[in-house]
Amino acid sequence: MDTKELERIHVGIPKMCKDLAAGKVSRREFLRTTTLLGLSAPVAYALVGEITGEEMIPQARAQEDPQRGGTLRISMPVMEITDPSTVDWSQKGNLLRMVIEPLVQLGADNIARPWLAESWEASDDLTQWTFRLRQNATWNNGDAFTADDVVATFTRWLDPATGSSNFGRFNALQNDAGDGIREDGVVKVDDHTVQFNLRTADLGLPELMTDYPALITHRDFAGDFPAAPIGTGPFVMTDYAVGQRASFARRPEGEYWNDGFWVDGVEVIDHGDDTNATLSALRSGQVDLIYEMQIGQVPAVQEVEELVLYETITAQTGVARMHVTEPPFDNLLVRQAIQACIDHDLLLELAYEGLGVPGEDHHVAPVHPEYAEIPRLAQDYDRARALLAEAGYPDGLDITIDCVAAPTWEPNTCQVIAQMVRPAGINLTVNIMPGGTYWDRWTVAPFGFTSWTHRPLGVTVLNLAYRSGVPWNETGYANPEFDMLLDQANGTYDVDERRQLMDQLETMLRDDAIIVQPYWRAIHTASRNNLRGFELQPAREFHLQNVWLAEA
């Protein structure tokens, strides 16, 4: 592909090629950014090979020929779903993705690839995006998949009454009053072309479309998915019982657009909150794949020959977040004092057996392409005590952190934090509660420990959780300067420039001390050894197009 052709896809791509050749950007940064700008993943991988002279192998593919047939049995919680755009758990996304699909899919290599969209291109200033849709996709009720479905879905998401986290996710499509979609925000160009006109530039638009609440529903969708499970996806839902099981059967031959999806059906079984039961079911061949496992179960899986362990480093994390309007956390000095007590390396070692990367209290991970390295804070009890005294707590402080009981890494982390703040005179009680109770109050609790899943871009999480007033802003943080810088970062595709903006955003977030972010965790899962083609995606999304079952 010559420079002119690359320029036609996006003017920024030729410069990215030069920067890659000069060593200014890494291969990973190049891949991530050029694919967002509309370059297809195979071409991007080939360019890296051409420019650097080193082959970069895309996702590993199974060497054997896939076999059709069999039912894939997965152990995963079967949670309650009504509206796919308001779901708040990856597990729900995995159930839904069997039936409905996103425009863009995020691969296990963290690269965005077209899915229901066939390709896209962005204007030079990243405010206008044109998505071409797949022409051979159909809904399982017989309707053709068209631009009308996309426009209707986005209009629903951008209606605050829907209560979708997509309202914050796609805030660049909100009107100026913030009470709905922009008039020309999502426009049908023809039956299979949709144009997005953003209020502010956003390089991450395609990646936002990969997130689990961003699955496209039918233009007539009324709000209750299990009541009318109409989708474009590879399977139809045949059974759905909350807390027990969900079953899916492959759509008839030739009806579905993708040639993959080798299994005839998928059965999802809920084994409850006990991860021992899940692993026992896998060991005894009652299921082929499990959704997740505890860090302490890794050695058990390694011991058993019939099981395969999957591990990946991610931007999955948890944050001990403080609500800035709730005393005593409305006092910056108190928050900074807590932060000053933390030794992130030790925390990772003690709470997660060292399997991850230490956090830096700003929720942007080293695996994010725009991550900027800023000087790390060291544990400093003298500073912590001085800050507390200045805040009016010279004799220490009694506080409580809310935390879910399972998975155990969360309460374990809180316990270690409680030990770390003790020498500064902070008496931290860990209030462990069932998941259901915690998630009822996660955005309002004064001090709570919240797990956050992997998101491909650092700015995605910042937009979701720290922008003023968005639904998932659990700290009550509202900083206009932060919002403005974030808008700029969203609209900058030059990797270097973006990194400088990220430097400021990360520093601002860390110094405002609204979160203690202990570490980025490696995640694990396991399958039977007859399962082929499965890759552990960093956000724990199950992509089943290459998965098949060999003879046991």
Add this chain to the structure above:
Amino acid sequence: MVIFLAKRAAYMVLTMIAVSILLILLLEVNVGTLPTRVLGPYITQEQAAHWLEAEGYNRPIYVRYFEWIGDMLSGDFGESTRFREPVSDILWDRLGNTGILAFFVFAIMVPLSLGLGILSGMKEGSRMDRSISFLSVVTTSVPEFASAVLLSTIFVFALGWLEGTVGSGSAFNWTQMILPVSVLVLYGFGYIARMMRASMAEVMQSPYIRTAVLKGLPYRRVILRHALRNALIAPFTVIILQINWLLSGVIVVEFFFSYDGFGALLLEAAQNTDIDLIQACAMVAVVVAVGTQTIADIGYTYLNPRIRFT
């Protein structure tokens, strides 16, 4: 006898009323969180208030109490917010599953523990007695969660002989029941065996047994016709009370083996603040507890003439 039965029945009803009042008072604390549970975490305060009004939660507590009791008596247990189904649809299903588990446990545990208890109590202090006593004390001292982990580590992980959970997939397989039944039998049999042993040993020392032996009756006949009938009275109560434990007290085992039973349902209802389901489960548990207690009392009275005629 009629007066006695009437008294027991009246006590039973009184206990249930007391528990039901306690239950509605305890759950009243959580009413405020109900709208978020049903309508999702992003609802506004107005939506929450509207929901509470529409569902009748703003009416006085006594009105709701009588309505609830009336509904329950007519078989309407309300709607589960977790499962989005009528509570009665879930409840009987789960209770049935637990019944199956309890049946297997009972069928093995009762003959086993009675047999061992009799063998042990026949000759107090013998090697057989000491071995059985040791075994029953050890197994009863190991909590269910520990023996569950131990047994599944050995038979599921190390040897790969047994299946680790019950009811995964649609096909029911009796081999899946082996582990949960074993854990419960191991935990429960020692208690009954110890009771049986104590009762047997006591009877064996009584004058009429000595008389029977000295009279020259065959030992087998002394045990079966004379000793056993009297020795069974005390363990009978314990055995009946096991029904209560098996129906509502096996939460750990059901949770561990992912068994869709009543205990696991109770836990899920509590974890998800599913008020209607908690109320129904609690009332069923109370009925089972009070019911078995009453049966045990009546049975004991019937078996033991010393109580019946005083």
